[in-house]
Amino acid sequence: MLRAAVAKRRGAFALDVAVEAAAGAVLVVVGESGAGKTTLLRLLAGLDAPDTGRIAVEGRVWFDASAGVAVPPWEREIGFVAQDYALFPHLTVRDNVAFGVRAQGLPRREAGARADAALERMGVGALAPRRPAELSGGQQQRVALARATVTEPRLLLLDEPLSALDLGSRQAVRGELRSLLAQLACATVFVTHSPVDATVFGDTIAVIESGALTQVGARDELLRHPRSPYVATLLGVNLLRGTLIGRETGGVAHVRTAEGLLAVADPGVDGDVYVTVNPQEITLSPEPPAGSAQNVFRGAVLEIVPEPPAGDRVRVALATSPPLVAEVTRQAVDALGLRPGMPVHASFKATGVKAYR
Amino acid sequence: MPARSRRRGRWWAIGVAVAVGALLALLGLPLASLVIRVPPGVLWARLLTPASLAALRLSLVTSVLSTLAVVALGLPAAYVLATRPFRGRRVLEVLVELPMVLPPTVAGIGLLLAFGRAGLAGRVLGWFGLSIPFTTLAVVLAQLFVSCPFFIAAATAGLREVDGRYADAAATLRADPGHAFRRVLLPLALPSVVAGAAMSWARALGEFGATIMFAGNLPGRTQTLPLAVYMGLQTDLESAVALSVLLLILSFTVLLGLRLAHRTPRVPWLGRAAGGGR
Numbered sequence: 340m341l342r343a344a345v346a347k348r349r350g351a352f353a354l355d356v357a358v359e360a361a362a363g364a365v366l367v368v369v370g371e372s373g374a375g376k377t378t379l380l381r382l383l384a385g386l387d388a389p390d391t392g393r394i395a396v397e398g399r400v401w402f403d404a405s406a407g408v409a410v411p412p413w414e415r416e417i418g419f420v421a422q423d424y425a426l427f428p429h430l431t432v433r434d435n436v437a438f439g440v441r442a443q444g445l446p447r448r449e450a451g452a453r454a455d456a457a458l459e460r461m462g463v464g465a466l467a468p469r470r471p472a473e474l475s476g477g478q479q480q481r482v483a484l485a486r487a488t489v490t491e492p493r494l495l496l497l498d499e500p501l502s503a504l505d506l507g508s509r510q511a512v513r514g515e516l517r518s519l520l521a522q523l524a525c526a527t528v529f530v531t532h533s534p535v536d537a538t539v540f541g542d543t544i545a546v547i548e549s550g551a552l553t554q555v556g557a558r559d560e561l562l563r564h565p566r567s568p569y570v571a572t573l574l575g576v577n578l579l580r581g582t583l584i585g586r587e588t589g590g591v592a593h594v595r596t597a598e599g600l601l602a603v604a605d606p607g608v609d610g611d612v613y614v615t616v617n618p619q620e621i622t623l624s625p626e627p628p629a630g631s632a633q634n635v636f637r638g639a640v641l642e643i644v645p646e647p648p649a650g651d652r653v654r655v656a657l658a659t660s661p662p663l664v665a666e667v668t669r670q671a672v673d674a675l676g677l678r679p680g681m682p683v684h685a686s687f688k689a690t691g692v693k694a695y696r
Numbered sequence: 697m698p699a700r701s702r703r704r705g706r707w708w709a710i711g712v713a714v715a716v717g718a719l720l721a722l723l724g725l726p727l728a729s730l731v732i733r734v735p736p737g738v739l740w741a742r743l744l745t746p747a748s749l750a751a752l753r754l755s756l757v758t759s760v761l762s763t764l765a766v767v768a769l770g771l772p773a774a775y776v777l778a779t780r781p782f783r784g785r786r787v788l789e790v791l792v793e794l795p796m797v798l799p800p801t802v803a804g805i806g807l808l809l810a811f812g813r814a815g816l817a818g819r820v821l822g823w824f825g826l827s828i829p830f831t832t833l834a835v836v837l838a839q840l841f842v843s844c845p846f847f848i849a850a851a852t853a854g855l856r857e858v859d860g861r862y863a864d865a866a867a868t869l870r871a872d873p874g875h876a877f878r879r880v881l882l883p884l885a886l887p888s889v890v891a892g893a894a895m896s897w898a899r900a901l902g903e904f905g906a907t908i909m910f911a912g913n914l915p916g917r918t919q920t921l922p923l924a925v926y927m928g929l930q931t932d933l934e935s936a937v938a939l940s941v942l943l944l945i946l947s948f949t950v951l952l953g954l955r956l957a958h959r960t961p962r963v964p965w966l967g968r969a970a971g972g973g974r
Binding site: 386412415421426438442486 | 859861862864865866867868869870871872875876879880883884
């Protein structure tokens with residue numbers, strides 16, 4: 340169990356977050372580069388000292404500014420995988436993995452055996468006598484994971500463990516890493532900028548934006564109810580904020596947003612709400628739509644972006660007020676003759692709009 | 697104006713060639729003169745005289761001892777300079793570099809005033825009946841004083857160049873700073889440390905001014921090779937030349953060896969010489 344609340348100021352940047360992770364669980368901290376993810380990991384590892392705060396793992400206090408406690412990294416019992424792995428270039432793979440247990444005082448022979456077993460578990464036992472420079476990115480990543488976990492840490496810290504890999508090996512390693520993390524008894528903090536990795540690995544996902552956590556929750560909660568524009572963008576949905584101002588019969592309610600009125604599916608609550616519009620619910624047409632859609636916004640096409648990997652879906656960004664992103668088929672783009680600058684009407688039904696508090 | 701720029705280019709090339717030629721002549725002529733002055737057979741015979749051999753043995757023993765001392769005392773200093781930002785580090789760096797540019801005679805006077813009978817340290821040593829000046833130990837101290845900057849500069853630069861990620865990785869792998877230094881930092885910086893030790897040894901081998909002032913010129917006890925060359929100049933030119941050629945060969949071998957090891961000694965204020973890639 341990790342409980343940490345730390346703050347650190349560095350020039351104009353300030354990090355101030357509180358995180359928790361249960362033993363055996365994975366906390367993913369997701370955010371853009373520069374949001375403070377690596378800084379947070381370095382504070383947890385003890386490589387940098389927070390200005391204020393407290394870090395405790397399994398009841399042991401590693402850092403407490405008010406009590407003057409600051410356990411150095413080598414006494415924290417952590418496993419740390421840096422973004423580029425930082426395997427020692429002058430040591431063989433076996434000696435790299437054995438390094439931690441050797442530093443703990445294990446005799447050379449036993450440490451070597453432990454290292455071999457850890458490498459075997461990662462499926463790279465044959466690499467033991469090689470040097471890191473001879474390994475591929477995926478192999479280095481497995482060795483780094485073996486090195487970080489062979490000491491049986493109380494907290495595992497992973498800094499973008501997949502970002503240094505090419506696309507092909509990333510797919511393979513993602514699956515392996517997931518099953519490895521599921522076997523670990525310790526808490527894991529996994530930072531990434533990739534929303535895909537966040538949803539694949541995170542039992543709990545914390546979204547970090549310019550040094551602060553803007554949303555923390557279980558994966559499904561986050562997927563269903565994004566509460567920040569960043570998360571909404573990650574998930575590819577349109578997010579608006581507004582106030583519920585009235586409801587009519589048939590399960591439709593009205594929400595006033597800064598940019599206009601919306602008809603939404605009645606959330607059954609009052610007051611301030613978040614509103615998400617799934618881009619696939621939005622229909623585009625050159626003329627005002629004649630159908631039953633209650634929400635119609637007019638604006639120019641900003642940008643047309645093919646949506647990988649499906650291939651035939653296309654995301655269309657609109658200069659409507661509020662700004663919206665629609666997802667339509669490629670055939671629709673061709674049929675309507677959509678191009679940047681062209682004025683269109685974006686329409687969607689109230690039942691396709693989700694409001695929640 | 698292609699013709700004009702071509703003409704200008706030619707003058708530039710000629711100017712560079714003349715300057716380089718003049719420099720090579722200035723550096724090369726004295727060295728060549730040393731080598732061709734005395735026939736090899738005579739050189740060999742002069743080297744094998746008891747006086748020359750005594751100077752050679754003394755030089756080797758003292759320079760090796762002083763280099764060992766430089767490494768033992770300099771490595772911790774280089775570690776501190778390379779890894780700890782602290783108040784007054786610049787001042788300490790200058791202090792450590794100072795012997796590099798200080799005239800060795802100034803170093804000699806300083807050593808005499810410190811360790812001489814009336815000196816700060818000399819008086820304390822005197823209570824125990826110890827006296828350093830004009831002993832072989834004084835030779836070693838003089839060499840240590842003038843040669844340690846070469847080692848510390850190279851070792852500091854080498855340690856500083858080790859990627860911080862490795863130190864971080866070591867720390868997260870249970871390695872306290874001592875363990876991390878022995879197993880990670882030092883092995884990764886080893887080429888620079890060895891290069892620094894070699895430069896320091898070469899400087900100690902050639903040390904003259906501080907030695908003659910602080911240790912005197914006693915054959916067999918304090919008369920090292922450079923001092924023997926100086927004495928030979930007045931009494932026996934052929935011996936002086938023979939010892940000079942020996943020193944020349946030793947220095948040349950050290951520098952060439954460092955070059956061949958694909959490492960130039962990294963002296964920060966000189967930058968890294970061309971061709972010293974890795």
